[in-house]
Amino acid sequence: MIETPDLTAAAWRKSTYSDGNGGACVEVADGFTGIIPVRDSKVADGPAVIFGNSAWTAFVATL
DSSP states (O other): OOOOOOOOTTTEETTOOOSSSSSSSSSOOOTTTTEEEEEETTTSSOOOOOEHHHHHHHHHHHH
């Protein structure tokens, strides 16, 4: 089982595809080895989905 990383000090950045109107946006946190944390920008205190590098690459390629 993979241990959930501590994301309290994560530096989140909003998707470059965000329109800036507070709509359906995602944020990702950089600086974590081997994983990509992703969260809903409208729910900053909510949960994050943790992708492995290869899963994130496949997810983005599918979009």
